[in-house]
Amino acid sequence: MGSDEKHGDAQRLLGYRLALVRRLARPCSTDIVLDVGCGTGHHLLALGPEVARGIGIDISPGMINLARAHLLRSPGRVNLSFEVGDAEDLSGIADHSIDLAICVGALEHMLDKRAVLASVHRVLKCGGRFFCLTLNADYAWYRTIAPLLGFATKHLSSDRALTHGECSALLYEAGFHRSRLATWTFVPKGDMSGAAALLLTVLDAIGRHARLDSLRGGLSLCAWKEAKLS
Numbered sequence: 001m002g003s004d005e006k007h008g009d010a011q012r013l014l015g016y017r018l019a020l021v022r023r024l025a026r027p028c029s030t031d032i033v034l035d036v037g038c039g040t041g042h043h044l045l046a047l048g049p050e051v052a053r054g055i056g057i058d059i060s061p062g063m064i065n066l067a068r069a070h071l072l073r074s075p076g077r078v079n080l081s082f083e084v085g086d087a088e089d090l091s092g093i094a095d096h097s098i099d100l101a102i103c104v105g106a107l108e109h110m111l112d113k114r115a116v117l118a119s120v121h122r123v124l125k126c127g128g129r130f131f132c133l134t135l136n137a138d139y140a141w142y143r144t145i146a147p148l149l150g151f152a153t154k155h156l157s158s159d160r161a162l163t164h165g166e167c168s169a170l171l172y173e174a175g176f177h178r179s180r181l182a183t184w185t186f187v188p189k190g191d192m193s194g195a196a197a198l199l200l201t202v203l204d205a206i207g208r209h210a211r212l213d214s215l216r217g218g219l220s221l222c223a224w225k226e227a228k229l230s
Contacts, residue, residue, distance in 0.1 A: 035101075130223045136216060
């Protein structure tokens with residue numbers, strides 16, 4: 001993330017998230033990309049040179065103003081734009097117009113996730129991809145450790161993380177009948193003491209090598225919109 005990153009070194013974490021986007025969703029030079037819940041625009045700005053066009057939307061006018069300010073300081077990004085918009089309806093985005101939609105660190109803040117995924121499916125072209133990084137509701141920190149220690153894990157009262165099963169069910173209901181879900185490294189360092197963050201970093205490493213999803217804080221998913229069978 002940008003200067004407001006609370007979970008570690010901003011550039012290193014941005015690079016890690018972008019590597020996941022590139023590996024799973026494979027953005028290419030002809031893609032029209034939609035960043036849903038773009039915040040201050042750092043992910044789309046970084047992907048800009050790799051794609052044909054990028055559109056960032058966020059429900060917060062303040063975030064969009066910051067994204068536009070960052071865009072003005074980024075020469076050569078004439079293929080990008082940022083607009084205020086609601087992820088639940090994506091009313092400013094035409095049907096079947098997007099090759100790749102991304103949503104990084106925002107889905108957990110959205111109230112009607114079912115509507116968000118349905119809208120993303122609507123705007124994607126056949127063969128289009130939806131890539132998302134979100135929180136893992138089965139993460140031991142959220143499910144067990146934080147409640148025992150009295151740590152607050154919600155930044156907004158409406159925040160709600162999803163389990164692997166909930167993600168799969170919502171994607172299928174929205175029309176994404178082909179998807180790939182996995183865990184990714186997310187340690188919520190901004191929510192805890194340094195000692196707790198170090199402990200969870202170690203547990204994440206164990207979880208990664210032992211394939212224990214409950215020790216990993218993030219869920220990654222890539223889903224494909226396939227043509228309907230006649």
